[in-house]
Structure formats: structure tokens, C-alpha cells
Amino acid sequence: MNADKPQKTKKTVKSPSKKTVTKTTNKQKKDKKNILTHRIEKITANFGVGEAGERLKKAESVLESLTGHKPIETLSKTTSKDWSLRKRMPIGCKVTLRGKDADDFLKEALSTRDNKIADYSFDDQGNISFGIPDHTLFKSQKYDPNIGIFGMDVCITMQKIGYRIKRRRIARRNVPHRHRVTKDESISFFSDKFNVEVIK
Numbered sequence: 001m002n003a004d005k006p007q008k009t010k011k012t013v014k015s016p017s018k019k020t021v022t023k024t025t026n027k028q029k030k031d032k033k034n035i036l037t038h039r040i041e042k043i044t045a046n047f048g049v050g051e052a053g054e055r056l057k058k059a060e061s062v063l064e065s066l067t068g069h070k071p072i073e074t075l076s077k078t079t080s081k082d083w084s085l086r087k088r089m090p091i092g093c094k095v096t097l098r099g100k101d102a103d104d105f106l107k108e109a110l111s112t113r114d115n116k117i118a119d120y121s122f123d124d125q126g127n128i129s130f131g132i133p134d135h136t137l138f139k140s141q142k143y144d145p146n147i148g149i150f151g152m153d154v155c156i157t158m159q160k161i162g163y164r165i166k167r168r169r170i171a172r173r174n175v176p177h178r179h180r181v182t183k184d185e186s187i188s189f190f191s192d193k194f195n196v197e198v199i200k
Contacts, residue, residue, distance in 0.1 A: 038126075038181060038189045041159040043102040045109075046074065046094040047152050050083070058147045060093045062135055067095045067105055109154050110194060112137035117190070119200040126158040126186030158186050 045067060047059040056073070063071045071093040079087045097105055110117075112132050121130045133151045136143045143149070158181045190196040 037160055038158060038185060039160075040102055040106070041098070041157045043097045043106060044094055044155040044157070045097070045105070045152055046092060046155070047071075047150050048074075048092040049150075050091050052090040055148075056090060056093065059150050062141070062147060062150055063093055063095055063152075066108075066135065066138060066141070067097060068101065069095045069097065071095045106154075106156070106194065108138055108140075110196060111139070115195055116197045116199055119198055122183045122186055122198075124183055126181030126183055126189075128154075128156040128158075128186065128190070130154055158189075 045063060047063055049056045049059050060071050060073075072095075073090040074092040074094055076085045076087060076089040076091050079085060085091065109132060113130065117128065117130055121128050123129075131151060131153050135141055135150045135152060160181055187198050191198065
């Protein structure tokens with residue numbers, strides 16, 4: 001008697017599906033590179049009052065209303081009898097802005113100068129410093145005789161992606177010259193993004 005042999009079933013092996021590869025064009029790579037190359041690390045807005053007391057408190061209130069951030073006091077580094085200064089005496093206040101707050105404040109600050117910056121305001125590392133003689137030039141500010149008028153300095157620090165190697169705790173290194181922001185790169189960045197006219 002012949003027993004029925006179990007029939008072998010063939011296993012069907014699915015072929016791996018082909019992955020769709022999207023190629024990026026040279027223009028897309030260039031645009032992505034430009035976006036990641038330059039950026040504003042921080043903006044420092046500073047009021048130099050020169051004395052402590054009630055006038056400094058008024059300057060702090062004005063700076064807080066302009067930036068939306070609570071300022072910190074800046075201290076004198078030296079002692080000067082001619083200027084009636086002693087070391088570590090409060091003589092001003094400042095606020096450091098980053099991200100969207102920095103961009104919004106910078107647009108208002110540039111509008112007080114009609115979006116014009118002198119060529120000498122840029123240094124060799126692409127950083128910018130300019131002054132605003134009267135805080136009432138901002139649209140949100142009005143003259144108050146009880147407060148007076150304060151001038152301010154605006155300092156913009158530029159950087160590229162990868163600058164954290166100079167601040168990290170492990171294997172800290174200096175940023176190579178080829179990776180630093182140049183003056184021409186910074187001028188091009190502010191002309192394109194903030195419509196700034198550089199006066200030479």
C-alpha cells in the first residue's frame with residue numbers, strides 16, 4: 001500500500017521593492033548651503049549711562065520696553081577719578097537677544113537708520129556695530145520729559161554652523177580661518193535678508 005506523500009509547497013520570495021531616490025539639483029544644494037552658511041548668533045543692545053542711581057533705572061525700563069527682556073547691569077572695569085568711576089560700579093545696562101526676538105528687534109533698529117549702515121560698521125569677522133542716538137526714533141517709543149533721551153549701541157555677532165567647537169567642553173578648538181564669516185559675506189547676508197544699503 002503506497003502512502004500519499006505530502007506535496008511540497010513552493011515558497012514565493014518577494015523581491016525587495018526598489019527605493020525611489022530623489023536627486024537634488026545643484027541649485028538646491030547651493031540654496032541649502034547659503035541658508036546654513038551664515039546666521040546671527042546674537043544681538044546685544046546696550047545703554048551706556050555712566051552713572052548709577054535713578055537715571056540707570058530709567059534706562060533699564062526703556063530697554064525692557066524696547067526688547068521685551070529684562071536687562072542686566074554693566075559694571076565698570078576700572079577706577080577713574082576724572083570720570084568719578086570706581087571699579088565694578090554700575091554704569092549701564094544691556095540685553096542679549098537670539099532667534100526671532102533678535103530678528104524682530106533688528107528690523108526696528110534698522111528702520112531708525114532708514115536701513116542704511118556705513119561700511120566701517122563691519123569688522124573683519126563679519127560682526128556689525130552701530131549706534132542709535134535717540135531711543136524715541138523707535139516707532140513704539142515717545143518722548144517723556146520724566147525719562148529723557150537715551151542713546152544706544154547695537155552689536156550683531158555673526159557665525160557659521162559649526163562654531164560650537166570653540167565653546168564645547170570636550171576637544172575645544174579654534175575656528176579655522178576658512179570657516180569664519182568674512183566682511184563681504186556679512187554685507188551680502190544683510191543686503192539680501194534685511195534689505196540693508198551699505199554706504200561706503
